[in-house]
Amino acid sequence: MGLRFLTSGESHGRGLLAVVEGLPAGIPVSREHLERALARRRRGFGRGGRAAVERDELEVWGGLRDGRTTGAPVGISIANAERELWDEAMNPWAVNAEAARLRAVTSPRPGHADLPGGVKFGHLDMRAVLERASARSTAPRTAAGALAALMLEELGISVRGAVESIGGVTARAPECFEDWARASLSPLGVAFAQDEEALRERIARADEEGDSLGGTFVISIAGAPPGIGSFTEWDRRLDGLLGQAILSIPGIKGVEFGAGFAAAGLPGSQVHDPIVVDGGRWTRPTNRAGGLEGGMSNGGEILVRAAMKPIPTMRRGLPSYDVASRSPSEGHAERGDVCAVPSACVVGEAMAAWTMACAVIEQFGGDRMDDLAQRFMLYRRRAEGWNLHA
Template sequence: MSRLRFLTAGESHGPALVGILDGMPAGVRLLVEHIARDLQRRKLGYGRGGRMKIEPELPRILAGVRHGVTMGTPLAIFIENADHAKAWATRMAVEPSDERGNEVSLPRPGHADLTGAIKFGHRDLRNSLERASARETATRVALAAAVRRALDELDVRVGSFVTSIGEAHATEPPAGLRDLFDEDADALALEADKSSVRALSPRDDEAFRVQIERAQQERDTVGGTFEVRVTGLPPGVGTYAQHDLRLDGLLARALASIPAIKAVELGDGFRNAELFGSKVHDPMDRKGGGIARPTNHAGGLEGGITNGEPLFVRGAMKPIATVPAALRSVDLSSGEADAAHVERSDTCAVPAAAVVGEAVVALAVAEELFAKLGGDSLAELQAALRLAWRRARLLEGHVYLCGLPGSGKSTVGPLLANLLGLPLIDLDARLEKSAGRSVPEIFSAEGEDGFRAREAAQVREISRGPRSVVALGGGAVTSRAIRHHVRRSGHLIWLRAPVDLCAGRAAAGRPLLAGDPVGKLAALASTREPLYARISDAQIDVEGLSPEQVARACAAAVRSLEAERAWR
């Protein structure tokens, strides 16, 4: 496949913004709504100016998608600038016009007005400021939204939140969000979106708003910092083989390309510079199915390569250059001192910059991940991802069993554990013991979401425990958190069985099968079996086999997978 690359074009008040993305894999479900979601998120933030109220941000996909699925050909996205038709049709017309508007000759300190005029020889500074505007980032957000659909299918998630505005710095996030930091960065970002300043706690929301209101009262602008996280990346993305291919260098370049970003931090880089090495580098422990880190000061990167921990980077945004109480400047038309030109702008754009940060990080990470995995279609990427995770397991790991209800996990589990000389953990039995209630009772009291949360908590703990055979519930791997821990800590074996066989075996009282076991199992199979196929390391067809034969086939599959390890 060709490497992921993109180009953008368009001016802030021109007719439209356009972007072309090359290297997008085929087979990814992509709708306009997916792109519009992130464009709307880019409009968020207390302290934004009037422009965001004008622009509806309604993208159009012009090429690369047919019937809602990418074709592997270049993707073209068009975003109309609504403000153009309302107020700028003649001043920013493509055709020659006698109504060019007032010539801008007073450069703003901190903007590209002056440097653009010097570089390109512009007399009217509008020719500089229109393209240098952060309006261009809407196109990158749109293109990245498409890439993020492919990343989602690989369980790689990108998200952000604001860590400071002005002199106010974020406090510790709520305990209920801590697991999202490691397991689902996109879900973490959606939590931040609930805040008007994309903060993770009400206390931080209030402190950040105070800083913005103070700037507004003083007719000034204010900057801040944000963090972008990536969860689900396999180890081995990036390289130290060439300096320009180190992933940390690519990420720094991507973030620094956002207008007004003046500093980039990789992991806890700035804090690390103040400490001794023994306090900085992340120790390694042997836990469960592999190596675990009690800390992540490196931000998921060592030697320019991902190490399997969540990746995180931070960006520092200076205050917007258009200060309402205009700064001193020099009128280029007369050479006289005067106040700088003032354009409509924001008081604070840090919350929006964080969303743009997600976009550029997603594009940078996707380029290197797709290059590592290879392939021209989503199916090829998914197959390569399974291999990448297997190669990352350098030590003996857990053995997880998945499959439809009635496929034989609870029956085969003890037999397999005996063959491998490992303890058995039946997830449903462990969950019932922990909750003091049966699975149907948990479903009745807490619903499926509550049950899945309990499953995830148990797998989180199991993955860090002694090597075991783990019989998962039939729907466990529908949880992104569980898939995250299973991939990191062991091999997943799918016991594949036809629906009619499972229906005859499934125990009565299963909440999701009540009323019509065969029909509901068929519905479950249609949604779950593609997932089992996508993430399992081995598949065992159980029809016509005794439990003992299935267990022996599973044991052989495990030994084959273990033989692939570099360290054995």
């Protein structure tokens, strides 16, 4: 069956759940690791009041014992901090009509799920849509991805992310291990602290104007041997799987690998990476392919870049139409973020780690982490010197 996870929960309900199935037994997991991933998801400047009040209280319901996975499904719940304030409006059995009316959303926000979701499920109060469409649902995904990242770490594969631009203001891209490490600690997700001020100013200006911003971030998957994923069927291609996973993050509207869109305007001689044998190993002096050829890892660093659109909820709502009064209105304004690119980057890391872990399990299988690691290392050794030694 491979790896899979499901999540449940709403933005202002009791909390969120993730059930992660298929992780091999024996992966070391610490509470701190999971809490750090969730705290990083709340990072940023220009996050709304929500990010500040949420503490992401984590509880493990199964699948972990003595700090290791047991092989059983890992169940994780993350309580919502303000749940008492919403109990009456979000009651699963009988909502208090007056409380629900006060929280009702009848003016759909352009750019959000409100209108198509309301039409689809027949909800005139679109709170029933936005509560689940809200990016709060990326918290349990982040937890699932953090577990996947631990499995990959055991195999020498690391997944990192960095913010490259916000609202048209750019930050320098990471180039070495230390740059990626700094980006993972930066509140704005950037590799160089000197770049933070210009981004902060851009976000503050948008906030003053009642507006919102998007941006771009890049995810690196380092340490994968060649041949993860497959060219043999469309739905086994690693680039396709990574693309779907990153595009599934709310607000992400574009994905590219390596040179990506820029490659479309260049001749092949300036795009494809020469093949060289050096020191008894296959190597590539350049990495414009972003570590992917033929839907497989090629041994280079996998580089996935994502574009996030500006946040749809704005203090100055765009023209909309109120479905209760049937008259023109402004899009609903809910407390929210001005910019969430640094957080989306953390979710991107989680989704990339998840996708990579799925591809590894698919290829090498394993009920036990030590068995999986043994098979994987054998493959890695063979792959790196493939056909170069007598």
